[in-house]
Amino acid sequence: MLYEMARACLFKMNPETAHSLIMGNIDWAVALGVTKLVTGPEVNDPVEVMGLKFPNAVGLGAGMDKQAAHVTSIGALGFGHIEVGTLTPAAQPGNPKPRLWRVIPAEGIVNYMGFNNVGIDQGVENLKQSGVKYRQKGGIVGINIGKQNSTALEDALADYQVCMQKAYADADYLAIDISCPNTPNLTKLQDDDKLSALVKGIAEERKALSDKYGRYVPITVKIGPDLTDDSVRSSADVFVKYGMDAVTATNTTRSREGIEQYPQSKNPGGLSGLPLFEKSTHVLRVLSEHLKGELPIIASGGVMSPELAVEKMKAGASLVQIYSGFIYSGPALISEAAQAIKAWRQTR
Numbered sequence: 291m292l293y294e295m296a297r298a299c300l301f302k303m304n305p306e307t308a309h310s311l312i313m314g315n316i317d318w319a320v321a322l323g324v325t326k327l328v329t330g331p332e333v334n335d336p337v338e339v340m341g342l343k344f345p346n347a348v349g350l351g352a353g354m355d356k357q358a359a360h361v362t363s364i365g366a367l368g369f370g371h372i373e374v375g376t377l378t379p380a381a382q383p384g385n386p387k388p389r390l391w392r393v394i395p396a397e398g399i400v401n402y403m404g405f406n407n408v409g410i411d412q413g414v415e416n417l418k419q420s421g422v423k424y425r426q427k428g429g430i431v432g433i434n435i436g437k438q439n440s441t442a443l444e445d446a447l448a449d450y451q452v453c454m455q456k457a458y459a460d461a462d463y464l465a466i467d468i469s470c471p472n473t474p475n476l477t478k479l480q481d482d483d484k485l486s487a488l489v490k491g492i493a494e495e496r497k498a499l500s501d502k503y504g505r506y507v508p509i510t511v512k513i514g515p516d517l518t519d520d521s522v523r524s525s526a527d528v529f530v531k532y533g534m535d536a537v538t539a540t541n542t543t544r545s546r547e548g549i550e551q552y553p554q555s556k557n558p559g560g561l562s563g564l565p566l567f568e569k570s571t572h573v574l575r576v577l578s579e580h581l582k583g584e585l586p587i588i589a590s591g592g593v594m595s596p597e598l599a600v601e602k603m604k605a606g607a608s609l610v611q612i613y614s615g616f617i618y619s620g621p622a623l624i625s626e627a628a629q630a631i632k633a634w635r636q637t638r
């Protein structure tokens with residue numbers, strides 16, 4: 291009820307202004323306990339994935355705390371993990387505004403942000419400050435990395451390797467984003483001919499870094515929902531071949547199916563939220579049937595309710611991430627989804 295009132299005000303604002311308002315005030319709101327009015331209890335339901343112990347199965351998807359500046363505050367809302375970023379080698383402004391639109395009747399979001407971020411150096415510095423308390427209580431932090439908008443596709447590997455070098459020591463896991471539709475040509479990295487070379491280079495870099503630091507940092511690769519089933523399967527084979535530790539399914543979609551009737555559908559960018567649920571869950575199922583447990587799957591896409599979170603688990607997910615659901619359903623969804631997954635796991 292309280293969140294519905296807050297949402298009514300927030301939804302009157304431009305979406306990016308509302309996002310900045312929330313991020314700009316979350317630290318004091320958590321410190322003073324104000325957010326307790328709209329969150330449920332933290333759920334203790336430990337789950338081991340990628341060799342890491344997550345306090346519960348529900349995390350925050352990449353893109354909300356792009357700058358890694360509010361990890362402990364956001365974590366206090368009940369997330370078992372937080373994926374910060376996407377961070378690129380250097381700071382970049384992203385695409386010109388406006389670049390974020392709500393499709394309210396469909397519970398969707400269209401975003402054309404384009405990896406606006408402070409760059410990997412500043413992002414990691416931010417995390418060193420903002421993530422300490424969250425990690426002390428067992429919260430897991432993933433650092434999502436991507437290529438610079440201006441980097442040619444042939445040079446993308448070097449961007450990922452630079453980011454890995456800078457993020458490695460401070461990440462619980464790394465997420466390789468090759469599926470954001472808003473960075474020129476990025477999704478082409480998922481093509482068979484490019485994917486093997488990229489993932490091989492990432493695996494080699496990880497080997498060098500784990501030797502250097504004496505610590506193995508698991509890696510998940512985040513794929514998009516617009517791949518054919520065959521491409522999903524062949525990508526999974528590449529991830530297994532080169533020793534990746536998980537796959538995240540999925541990023542936003544270029545499709546406008548389900549929102550064609552709304553004017554916001556005409557905007558460029560990736561669609562998330564409820565209209566993405568079926569498409570991303572289909573990819574999850576294809577992966578799950580193909581991988582047969584060889585790699586865990588982190589599910590992202592359209593988790594707007596506790597029931598849909600459980601659907602993702604039933605379809606083969608080991609962890610579930612929320613982004614758009616946080617905006618539409620409010621922070622209570624985190625605890626409710628984690629609780630529903632806990633209850634479902636106990637019946638198995």
Ligand SMILES: Cc1cc2nc3c(=O)[nH]c(=O)nc-3n(C[C@H](O)[C@H](O)[C@H](O)COP(=O)(O)O)c2cc1C
Pocket residue numbers: 351352353354356375376390399401403405434467470512540541542562563564566590591592593611612613614615
């Ligand atoms: C405004 C916005 C920004 C996003 N930025 C990123 C990003 O920087 N990197 C990334 O991997 N995913 C990004 N995403 C994708 C989300 O992490 C998530 O995969 C996607 O929205 C599907 O989940 P959802 O339906 O729960 O929102 C972004 C999504 C939105 C809505």
